[in-house]
Every structure is written in structure tokens, then in C-alpha cells.
Amino acid sequence: MATSALAVENVALSFGGVKALDQVSFSVAPGTIHALIGPNGAGKSTCFNVISGVYRADSGVVRVNGNDVTGLRPHQLATRGLGRSFQNLALSMHSTVLDNVMLARHSRTRGGFLASGVRWPAMVAEQRKHTARAVEICEFLGIERLLHAPVGGLSYGDAKRVDIARALATEPEVLLLDEPAAGMNAGETAEVAELIKVVREALDISILLVEHDMTLVMGVADRITVLDFGKVVADGTPAEVRNDPEVIRAYLGEQD
Numbered sequence: 001m002a003t004s005a006l007a008v009e010n011v012a013l014s015f016g017g018v019k020a021l022d023q024v025s026f027s028v029a030p031g032t033i034h035a036l037i038g039p040n041g042a043g044k045s046t047c048f049n050v051i052s053g054v055y056r057a058d059s060g061v062v063r064v065n066g067n068d069v070t071g072l073r074p075h076q077l078a079t080r081g082l083g084r085s086f087q088n089l090a091l092s093m094h095s096t097v098l099d100n101v102m103l104a105r106h107s108r109t110r111g112g113f114l115a116s117g118v119r120w121p122a123m124v125a126e127q128r129k130h131t132a133r134a135v136e137i138c139e140f141l142g143i144e145r146l147l148h149a150p151v152g153g154l155s156y157g158d159a160k161r162v163d164i165a166r167a168l169a170t171e172p173e174v175l176l177l178d179e180p181a182a183g184m185n186a187g188e189t190a191e192v193a194e195l196i197k198v199v200r201e202a203l204d205i206s207i208l209l210v211e212h213d214m215t216l217v218m219g220v221a222d223r224i225t226v227l228d229f230g231k232v233v234a235d236g237t238p239a240e241v242r243n244d245p246e247v248i249r250a251y252l253g254e255q256d
């Protein structure tokens with residue numbers, strides 16, 4: 001069997017008495033779109049934060065392309081092929097779209113440009129190369145017309161695209177998307193679904209997404225892992241998960 005692009009193995013994390021993650025295991029096959037779903041408080045964001053190095057798990061292992069990355073910080077993970085977007089946009093609102101994307105790209109180049117000690121003509125050439133790639137990523141995401149616009153003035157949908165552009169600027173092999181369609185209407189959600197498929201196909205990367213919108217999840221995911229109260233209660237194709245009694249129970253319970 002091919003090595004998983006991303007593997008979560010027996011990860012546990014408690015906050016006080018709350019077991020936010022309880023022996024969670026699942027894996028994302030290379031080149032697939034994998035969704036992590038579950039009712040409010042199920043542990044989805046916590047799991048994302050463990051994978052992306054924001055939280056440290058009490059126990060368990062996270063692997064990217066088979067390599068143990070458990071406990072690495074977010075900027076270290078970026079150099080190991082893991083990129084992420086944020087549920088609440090973590091953009092620099094007064095800076096332009098291009099500056100936001102460039103900042104993400106710089107954080108990936110070891111030590112940054114200024115600290116690298118290269119002679120400046122080489123540095124300028126290097127800078128130009130990175131700018132060209134940042135512009136290319138923005139074109140790909142349909143935000144090239146906004147390159148020099150401050151992020152603070154963008155529509156929510158465009159700001160989400162900038163967020164994804166930032167994650168792609170680190171050239172990830174595995175992209176984590178936290179609620180890419182949160183706060184969007186049906187039309188915008190359909191656009192995001194299309195975008196996710198295009199990103200996967202064009203860049204040949206693996207994507208793990210947390211999302212509440214079931215239409216989006218069922219439409220784009222190759223495989224789905226379902227969490228409830230910190231535990232994996234189902235794992236399978238959209239068709240399998242949709243008809244799983246445990247999943248139906250978890251979601252009906254949410255409406256009590």
C-alpha cells in the first residue's frame with residue numbers, strides 16, 4: 001500500500017476533563033480529498049490544530065508522507081509539505097493581497113530573505129521569482145485583479161481565496177482547509193467546491209477539509225472521517241457515511 005499523504009495515529013488530547021480527541025486515527029491517501037466532519041464540539045478544529053502544530057497532543061503520532069511530524073511548530077510543518085488555511089481568517093487586513101501571499105511564501109524559505117546573507121543582486125532575482133509565483137497562484141485562484149487591493153476591503157469570498165492562496169504559497173503537498181465555505185451562500189459554496197477540485201487536480205496535492213456544509217462535503221470528498229465527542233464514529237466513502245446509523249444518530253443528537 002502507498003504511504004499515506006497524512007496519517008493521524010491514536011491521537012488524544014484533553015482540556016481539563018474534556019476528551020477533545022480520544023484515540024483518533026485516520027489517513028489521507030495521496031491525491032485525494034478527505035473530509036473531517038462531525039457535530040459542534042466533536043473535535044474537528046482541535047484535530048486540525050494538532051495536525052498543524054498549533055496544539056500539542058497528549059499522545060499519538062502525526063505523519064506527513066510517512067515522516068513523523070508530531071509536535072513540530074506550524075512554520076516547521078510548512079517546510080515539510082503541510083499548508084493550512086484558517087477558520088477565522090488570519091490575514092493582515094491593511095496589507096495587499098500580494099503582500100499577504102508573499103509573507104506566507106517568505107515564512108517558508110529557510111531563515112527568510114533578509115537573513116539569508118546572499119548578495120543583493122541574487123536576492124533581487126530570488127525575490128522576483130517568488131513574486132512571479134505568488135502572482136501565478138493568485139491568477140489560479142481568480143484573484144489576480146485584486147493583487148494590490150488591501151485585504152480588509154475584500155468580499156468574504158475573495159478573502160477566503162486569499163487565505164487559500166497563502167496556504168498554497170508554501171507549495172504544500174498536503175493542504176488543510178478549515179471550513180472553506182463557512183459564512184457563504186449556496187452560490188459561493190458551489191464556487192469553493194469547484195475551486196477545491198481544481199486545486200487538487202492542477203497541483204496534484206492531497207486535501208483535508210473540515211466543513212459543516214454537507215452538500216459541499218458529499219460533492220467533493222473521496223473519503224470522510226466522522227468525529228463525535230472526540231472519537232471516530234465512521235470512516236468511508238460519502239455513500240457509506242451518509243447511510244451509517246452512527247452518523248445519523250450523531251447528527252440527530254445535535255438537534256436535541
Ligand SMILES: Nc1ncnc2c1ncn2[C@@H]1O[C@H](COP(=O)(O)OP(=O)(O)OP(=O)(O)O)[C@@H](O)[C@H]1O
Pocket residue numbers: 015018019020038039040041042043044045046047
Ligand atoms: N482551547 C480549548 N480549551 C478548552 N476546551 C477546548 C479548547 N478547544 C476546544 N475545546 C473543547 O474541546 C471540544 C472539541 O472542540 P472543537 O473546537 O475541536 O470542536 P469542533 O468539532 O471544531 O466544533 P465546531 O463545529 O463548533 O467548530 C469541545 O468540547 C470544546 O469545548
Ligand SMILES: [Mg+2]
Pocket residue numbers: 044045046087
Ligand atoms: Mg471547529
